[in-house]
Amino acid sequence: MHNTFCANGDTAYGDLTRYPLNVEIGAPVIGFTWDGFAAFLSRRADDIIELTRDHLVVVLVSVALATIIGVGLGILVRDRRIARTSVLTAAAVAITIPSLALLALLSPILGLGWLPTVVALVFYSLLPVVRNTVVGLREVPVSVLESARGMGLGPTRILLTVQLPIAWPVIMTGIRVAAQLTVGIAAIAAYVAGPGLGEYIFKGLSSLGSKNALNYALTGTIAVILLALLLDGILLLISRLTTSRGLRV
Numbered sequence: 582m583h584n585t586f587c588a589n590g591d592t593a594y595g596d597l598t599r600y601p602l603n604v605e606i607g608a609p610v611i612g613f614t615w616d617g618f619a620a621f622l623s624r625r626a627d628d629i630i631e632l633t634r635d636h637l638v639v640v641l642v643s644v645a646l647a648t649i650i651g652v653g654l655g656i657l658v659r660d661r662r663i664a665r666t667s668v669l670t671a672a673a674v675a676i677t678i679p680s681l682a683l684l685a686l687l688s689p690i691l692g693l694g695w696l697p698t699v700v701a702l703v704f705y706s707l708l709p710v711v712r713n714t715v716v717g718l719r720e721v722p723v724s725v726l727e728s729a730r731g732m733g734l735g736p737t738r739i740l741l742t743v744q745l746p747i748a749w750p751v752i753m754t755g756i757r758v759a760a761q762l763t764v765g766i767a768a769i770a771a772y773v774a775g776p777g778l779g780e781y782i783f784k785g786l787s788s789l790g791s792k793n794a795l796n797y798a799l800t801g802t803i804a805v806i807l808l809a810l811l812l813d814g815i816l817l818l819i820s821r822l823t824t825s826r827g828l829r830v
């Protein structure tokens with residue numbers, strides 16, 4: 582693999598060998614102070630904002646794709662027992678694959694950067710979306726469905742006007758879980774030169790014991806946590822605004 586250089590001259594690394602952890606266990610953290618950390622944030626504010634933006638974009642793209650695929654799959658298999666069991670089992674097994682292993686498998690096929698990152702994030706996001714879609718749709722009361730049929734509604738109209746609105750809060754919960762998974766796993770995508778805050782985390786881990794090692798690692802970690810909280814709050818608000826008033830808890 583070749584080095585990829587960022588605008589600020591730093592290297593975007595494509596594998597862990599570019600982050601050699603050659604520092605002895607227990608080595609002291611050199612030169613870390615909170616004043617120094619504040620100065621570090623001030624000096625690199627533009628870089629941090631750019632990485633945070635890229636992290637958010639790749640998460641939003643991946644969750645959007647996973648929502649489209651997952652909700653579609655959930656609708657297709659909800660009333661088919663064998664297909665439903667097969668899809669949910671496959672998604673549950675898939676999510677147990679270590680993210681580093683999956684990224685390592687994808688990089689020779691898809692290269693480095695955005696494409697393997699998005700594919701991996703969609704892969705991990707599918708389980709909560711599919712599972713919650715199936716659960717939400719199947720929990721719609723039979724009496725409600727019979728009333729809709731009695732009013733002359735066809736299967737498609739029942740799905741769109743009755744089942745999906747009632748199942749929507751459960752589906753949104755799955756999307757929120759998928760978003761939290763994606764924010765965390767996106768940081769590991771720095772392993773394949775993926776976009777986002779993982780670049781700072783890996784850079785800090787690779788230079789343990791140096792002056793700015795903890796600054797890099799702390800910045801990346803704190804930014805990921807704050808981004809996860811912000812995104813969850815936004816999705817929670819969207820869920821409340823898009824849920825029928827009678828279904829709000």
